[in-house]
Amino acid sequence: MNGTEDPTNDEMLVETDVSDGLSASANSVSRDAETVISSENINVWYGDDHALTDITMDIPENSVTAMIGPSGCGKSTFLRCINRMNDLIDVARVEGRLTLRGKNVYDDDVDPVALRRRVGMVFQKPNPFPKSIYENVVYGLKIQGIDADYDEVVEESLKRAALWDEVKDRLHESGLDLSGGQQQRLCIARAIATDPEVLLMDEPASALDPVATSQIEDLVEELAEDYTVVIVTHNMQQAARISDKTAVFLTGGELVEFDDTQKIFENPDSQRVEDYITGKFG
Amino acid sequence: MATDTDSGYIDGFGQVSRTTGTIFRYLLLAATMFGIVTLAVLLVYVANDAIRPLTADLGWHLTFFLTLVVPTAVVGGYLARRNVPALKLGGMVVGMLAVSLLFSGGVAIVFVDIIPPLTGLSYVVGLLVPAALVVVLTKYEQQIPFTLRVAATGAAFVLSLVGVPGYFHSIPEIVRQLPVVPADWMILTLVLGGVAAVVVGQYVARIREDTTAGLAAGASALLLTGLAAVVGPALGVDANAAAVVTSVAFVPTVAYAGGAAVTRERERIGLLLAAVVIGGSLVGAAAVDALGFAGPQSWVDWQFLTSAHSGSAENAGLYPAIGGSILLMATVAALSFPLGVGAAVYLEEYAPDNAFTRFIDVNISNLAGVPSVVYGLLGLGVFVTYLGQPTGTVIIGGATLALLILPIVIISSREAIRSVPSDMRQASYGMGATRWQTVKNVVLPEAFPGILTGTILALGRAIGETAPLIMIGAPNVLFTLPTELTSKVSAMPLQVYAWSSLFASEDFYTKAVPAGVVVLLAVLLAMNSIAIVLRNKFESGN
Numbered sequence: 001m002n003g004t005e006d007p008t009n010d011e012m013l014v015e016t017d018v019s020d021g022l023s024a025s026a027n028s029v030s031r032d033a034e035t036v037i038s039s040e041n042i043n044v045w046y047g048d049d050h051a052l053t054d055i056t057m058d059i060p061e062n063s064v065t066a067m068i069g070p071s072g073c074g075k076s077t078f079l080r081c082i083n084r085m086n087d088l089i090d091v092a093r094v095e096g097r098l099t100l101r102g103k104n105v106y107d108d109d110v111d112p113v114a115l116r117r118r119v120g121m122v123f124q125k126p127n128p129f130p131k132s133i134y135e136n137v138v139y140g141l142k143i144q145g146i147d148a149d150y151d152e153v154v155e156e157s158l159k160r161a162a163l164w165d166e167v168k169d170r171l172h173e174s175g176l177d178l179s180g181g182q183q184q185r186l187c188i189a190r191a192i193a194t195d196p197e198v199l200l201m202d203e204p205a206s207a208l209d210p211v212a213t214s215q216i217e218d219l220v221e222e223l224a225e226d227y228t229v230v231i232v233t234h235n236m237q238q239a240a241r242i243s244d245k246t247a248v249f250l251t252g253g254e255l256v257e258f259d260d261t262q263k264i265f266e267n268p269d270s271q272r273v274e275d276y277i278t279g280k281f282g
Numbered sequence: 283m284a285t286d287t288d289s290g291y292i293d294g295f296g297q298v299s300r301t302t303g304t305i306f307r308y309l310l311l312a313a314t315m316f317g318i319v320t321l322a323v324l325l326v327y328v329a330n331d332a333i334r335p336l337t338a339d340l341g342w343h344l345t346f347f348l349t350l351v352v353p354t355a356v357v358g359g360y361l362a363r364r365n366v367p368a369l370k371l372g373g374m375v376v377g378m379l380a381v382s383l384l385f386s387g388g389v390a391i392v393f394v395d396i397i398p399p400l401t402g403l404s405y406v407v408g409l410l411v412p413a414a415l416v417v418v419l420t421k422y423e424q425q426i427p428f429t430l431r432v433a434a435t436g437a438a439f440v441l442s443l444v445g446v447p448g449y450f451h452s453i454p455e456i457v458r459q460l461p462v463v464p465a466d467w468m469i470l471t472l473v474l475g476g477v478a479a480v481v482v483g484q485y486v487a488r489i490r491e492d493t494t495a496g497l498a499a500g501a502s503a504l505l506l507t508g509l510a511a512v513v514g515p516a517l518g519v520d521a522n523a524a525a526v527v528t529s530v531a532f533v534p535t536v537a538y539a540g541g542a543a544v545t546r547e548r549e550r551i552g553l554l555l556a557a558v559v560i561g562g563s564l565v566g567a568a569a570v571d572a573l574g575f576a577g578p579q580s581w582v583d584w585q586f587l588t589s590a591h592s593g594s595a596e597n598a599g600l601y602p603a604i605g606g607s608i609l610l611m612a613t614v615a616a617l618s619f620p621l622g623v624g625a626a627v628y629l630e631e632y633a634p635d636n637a638f639t640r641f642i643d644v645n646i647s648n649l650a651g652v653p654s655v656v657y658g659l660l661g662l663g664v665f666v667t668y669l670g671q672p673t674g675t676v677i678i679g680g681a682t683l684a685l686l687i688l689p690i691v692i693i694s695s696r697e698a699i700r701s702v703p704s705d706m707r708q709a710s711y712g713m714g715a716t717r718w719q720t721v722k723n724v725v726l727p728e729a730f731p732g733i734l735t736g737t738i739l740a741l742g743r744a745i746g747e748t749a750p751l752i753m754i755g756a757p758n759v760l761f762t763l764p765t766e767l768t769s770k771v772s773a774m775p776l777q778v779y780a781w782s783s784l785f786a787s788e789d790f791y792t793k794a795v796p797a798g799v800v801v802l803l804a805v806l807l808a809m810n811s812i813a814i815v816l817r818n819k820f821e822s823g824n
Binding site: 083085088090113114115116117118120121123125127128129130139140142143144172187190191194 | 491634635703705706708709710711712713714715716719723724727728
């Protein structure tokens, strides 16, 4: 399903009132075929704390979009807006429009569960379930009720996550017995097993050693051929290496600059971004 | 430290006075030990009264010292120095055998004397049919709407267990009317041995990662149970008892020991300790028998465990009270576990953080501290006065005790659920799981050992309660086992209380009361040890 414009996609997202979703989707196709995620004036509050201010950006298809910035600048918060993980936090409040293929995911008729089935996520800390490697990979298929040849999906997903050769003889051992880097690749395999349209990665390599980090980076570049990847990182070199587009968030939860990665790193418009990139602060 | 306060200069590195610290430390130690030592002294005193080890011949002690204590000390000492995990394994096997033997006694009371085996079988069949339907429906989960599945399962359970009076016989009724009725021991072998065989088979299949091995192990477990029931009478053991003890105690212990021997090579040697303890006891028993040494004239003997109250302390027994306590515990567990876990899941996973939930929160903690006699009053008021139930029945007693421990079950279950890392919940939600799917697939499996531990400890509290049972009018003395949920029930602590108050005489004080206390404590310790083993397994698993 990924990589093609499929107007029926929105039926999955929306539980009721399908016609609305269809027309919205048609609009988006005519407006910009390349854009998958588009946010307009997204604001997030945690209680009284204004975490994100007027974020507006368009994320293109089949590419890697990196978000960089100092700690606490709201880049993870923005990532969690895309699949509405912020809904799980009682005090979080989101305002604005964020569309996935033209459909505002904050519309009343969007079920966040259905949304998350289309948007995969990999977290900062590797978090496999305390189940076998096999069970970890098929978890998404099982809960989403996808009828598939599980063995095939497990092999395929683990191969794409570059983990197959290391674990093919012990698929039924616990996922927690793997090393940190392997666990994170298992989490990536788990996320892509259900074939989502977008893959969100929240600092996926920050808890890993350099070797595992470079493995994850290679993997991200490969995945971008089929998926739209949005990755949060506070490692600027990493963003420069793997991303096509880069968004720079700075303190106060504002998006200071969003452009092609090369331009951001070589010739940013904003002085603050240049200071940050060159290490003058942050 | 000796310092010059003006300049901050330290003029020496000598001893700082530690007297205050030392005194304080030993005062704290004394405070810690005070309660424990007092209780230990009391328990030793009571156990001595009940078991009377000093009434045995010197030769009896000497024989067991030589056959049991010395070899155990030698092997145990060796393992303690060389291989502690092996020692733990050996201790685990011995403990498992002891606890499961005790447990099998309870199971025998329930499945032989309280529920006739045929009735038990009929209900097992009656449950199996709808359970099979549930399994089939789960396979086609995606195709059939949720409400239809729930309705179908509910209807299947009701039809199969209750039937439609006058039109449609329930399955238990049909089974009971079957013309060919196998002997009791066959039914017990089939039901209890069957359960043990399934558990053992799955265990073996998991550790060997081989389904055939699991099937073979399950089949041999079933065969072993049947064999014990056939051979038992020849050795003077009742066939029913042999089947129960084999399936509940021996088969699981052997399977655990065998599994450890295969998978844990380094700790395998620890099984020697178990062999020495079990072998030593058997050899010792045979030797005393052959040499004619008399054992201690303990008040806790077979007669005490299997007979009812009597006018003379020598002939008094605890049997109806033991059966009553078991039935009460089963009722309490069946009522408080689903309610408590349900409430805990709601409060931890679903409830929003608002004034209402905080109000509930505070009140659950308060309820846990309400005196048990108040709960007894509640049971009396609600169930007897308001609902018009007869006093002192199993269901009333069980319901009252369930209310008593419900706050404890809720609090400990919440603790267990809260200890599941939120990373795992996030991972599940991130995959597009619903709240219920997350709870079912991630939170509950992870929290289950903790929930179980908390519930067992709470049941341990309930089994020792006397006041609520007195309040709801449970009879102090009962001469027959309660056989239904609506029969009058007594319980172990209540019987002990009766002996010490209603039949207060020197004889009862010194004979029946200590014996009853020792049995009650043995059951409590067994339950707590299960809880502790579960908790340790749970903690080391993470």
